[in-house]
Amino acid sequence: xxxxxxxxxxxxxxxxxxxxxxxxxxxxxxxxxxxxxxxxxxxxxxxxxxxxxxxxxxxxxxxxxxxxxxxxxxxxxxxxxxxxxxxxxxxxxxxxxxxxxxxxxxxxxxxxxxxxxxxxxxxxxxxxxxxxxxxxxxxxxxxxxxxxxxxxxxxxxxxxxxxxxxxxxxxxxxxxxxxxxxxxxxxxxxxxxxxxxxxxxxxxxxxxxxxxxxxxxxxxxxxxxxxxxxxxxxxxxxxxxxxxxxxxxxxxxxxxxxxxxxxxxxxxxxxxxxxxxxxxxxxxxxxxxxxxxx
Amino acid sequence: xxxxxxxxxxxxxxxxxxxxxxxxxxxxxxxxxxxxxxxxxxxxxxxxxxxxxxxxxxxxxxxxxxxxxxxxxxxxxxxxxxxxxxxxxxxxxxxxxxxxxxxxxxxxxxxxxxxxxxxxxxxxxxxxxxxxxxxxxxxxxxxxxxxxxxxxxxxxxxxxxxxxxxxxxxxxxxxxxxxxxxxxxxxxxxxxxxxxxxxxxxxxxxxxxxxxxxxxx
Numbered sequence: 001x002x003x004x005x006x007x008x009x010x011x012x013x014x015x016x017x018x019x020x021x022x023x024x025x026x027x028x029x030x031x032x033x034x035x036x037x038x039x040x041x042x043x044x045x046x047x048x049x050x051x052x053x054x055x056x057x058x059x060x061x062x063x064x065x066x067x068x069x070x071x072x073x074x075x076x077x078x079x080x081x082x083x084x085x086x087x088x089x090x091x092x093x094x095x096x097x098x099x100x101x102x103x104x105x106x107x108x109x110x111x112x113x114x115x116x117x118x119x120x121x122x123x124x125x126x127x128x129x130x131x132x133x134x135x136x137x138x139x140x141x142x143x144x145x146x147x148x149x150x151x152x153x154x155x156x157x158x159x160x161x162x163x164x165x166x167x168x169x170x171x172x173x174x175x176x177x178x179x180x181x182x183x184x185x186x187x188x189x190x191x192x193x194x195x196x197x198x199x200x201x202x203x204x205x206x207x208x209x210x211x212x213x214x215x216x217x218x219x220x221x222x223x224x225x226x227x228x229x230x231x232x233x234x235x236x237x238x239x240x241x242x243x244x245x246x247x248x249x250x251x252x253x254x255x256x257x258x259x260x261x262x263x264x265x266x267x268x269x270x271x272x273x274x275x276x277x278x279x280x281x282x283x284x285x286x287x288x289x290x291x292x293x294x
Numbered sequence: 295x296x297x298x299x300x301x302x303x304x305x306x307x308x309x310x311x312x313x314x315x316x317x318x319x320x321x322x323x324x325x326x327x328x329x330x331x332x333x334x335x336x337x338x339x340x341x342x343x344x345x346x347x348x349x350x351x352x353x354x355x356x357x358x359x360x361x362x363x364x365x366x367x368x369x370x371x372x373x374x375x376x377x378x379x380x381x382x383x384x385x386x387x388x389x390x391x392x393x394x395x396x397x398x399x400x401x402x403x404x405x406x407x408x409x410x411x412x413x414x415x416x417x418x419x420x421x422x423x424x425x426x427x428x429x430x431x432x433x434x435x436x437x438x439x440x441x442x443x444x445x446x447x448x449x450x451x452x453x454x455x456x457x458x459x460x461x462x463x464x465x466x467x468x469x470x471x472x473x474x475x476x477x478x479x480x481x482x483x484x485x486x487x488x489x490x491x492x493x494x495x496x497x498x499x500x501x502x503x504x505x506x507x508x509x510x511x
Binding site: 068083 | 365369371436507
């Protein structure tokens with residue numbers, strides 16, 4: 001069952017338009033949202049959270065209609081945004097105690113356990129927290145009420161490497177122990193490389209690719225071949241480097257590309273796997289070039 | 295959710311509320327002992343209210359608080375009601391002090407003066423609402439809407455003063471005094487008009503708030 005269903009989400013600003021976005025996310029599924037700066041990731045998250053008004057959308061979260069005249073659907077969301085507003089003059093503990101009653105499934109024990117693992121002093125005033133410590137408190141807020149949907153927008157920005165690793169462990173545990181759906185945006189693709197089942201690429205406010213991670217890893221390949229001249233019209237080529245007689249290309253469907261090369265009678269055909277990060281960068285480059293040409 | 299929201303609002307401004315109580319008590323005793331008029335005490339008390347309300351908006355980080363509320367399982371309408379409830383209740387505490395001052399230090403004070411006090415309080419509330427409308431317009435695009443609004447208000451105020459109408463707060467020798475919205479001889483009529491105008495302004499602010507992009511603040 002889909003925990004998150006988005007249909008025809010649009011938001012228009014004077015200089016930027018998001019959507020229309022259609023997306024569905026099942027329980028237990030982790031989706032990585034990848035896009036360049038200004039692609040629309042944060043606007044999408046804000047529209048989902050209702051912190052900015054959508055121009056048009058039908059959104060359901062765990063079967064409940066996410067409309068601005070109701071607020072209870074947000075009880076099912078754990079959100080870490082680019083900025084978490086908190087009461088600066090209060091301690092972390094008091095902030096948690098104030099926010100906890102808004103969530104019926106809040107677990108204080110879980111919150112304290114998370115603080116311990118993230119090494120966050122809850123007795124300190126929030127205004128004295130560093131950016132990373134504020135991010136930790138936001139993470140605790142997001143994970144302490146057993147949400148069915150986790151919306152994470154660059155959640156590790158500001159975290160030190162150790163805390164980042166602990167956070168990723170926590171997410172893995174949460175995903176494994178509960179039927180949670182996760183939508184995770186980051187520029188650190190290595191973070192979602194392990195976690196995500198699906199990768200969605202967003203560019204200029206629109207979803208340009210929606211891929212199963214395993215399929216992506218399986219079909220994309222670096223292919224090399226030897227020929228006097230680089231061949232023209234090779235199918236599914238995303239980039240091509242030539243230093244005759246050696247040629248190297250990246251294909252988004254290695255099977256088709258290699259069959260074409262083989263049929264063309266070229267020799268020395270070899271292929272190797274690409275990391276998800278490399279594939280993602282290639283896709284982002286491609287979409288950036290397409291946008292530039294438009 | 296309302297209860298928790300109101301508790302959060304009061305917890306956030308607890309220190310300033312205490313300060314308001316202390317300041318009102320202090321001026322009540324001081325001005326009463328000096329035999330100053332009720333209207334002078336009201337002026338001072340309203341100044342205290344206004345300063346503390348503004349301080350609350352800055353120290354209490356109202357914008358951040360509203361952004362937080364936007365992320366919690368609340369609707370914008372619930373937030374709007376809760377904020378106005380706490381602001382008006384705070385003003386109500388001041389009104390209680392005005393009544394207390396009247397009964398304690400003005401021998402001829404009776405409930406017949408209630409309309410004057412009520413219209414002064416409502417005018418103060420209206421002033422707060424008018425400022426809030428301008429602030430809430432800041433969450434709309436285009437950004438110049440807010441300044442267009444404040445500019446229009448300033449223009450209207452200038453016109454009113456030019457044609458001899460008394461509008462809102464005026465400083466006098468007796469301190470800061472409040473003139474009701476209309477210079478009506480009948481106090482209850484002025485109160486009624488003030489209530490209607492306040493209700494319209496509150497409804498306008500509510501509509502602006504619930505239709506705004508809270509994150510743009």
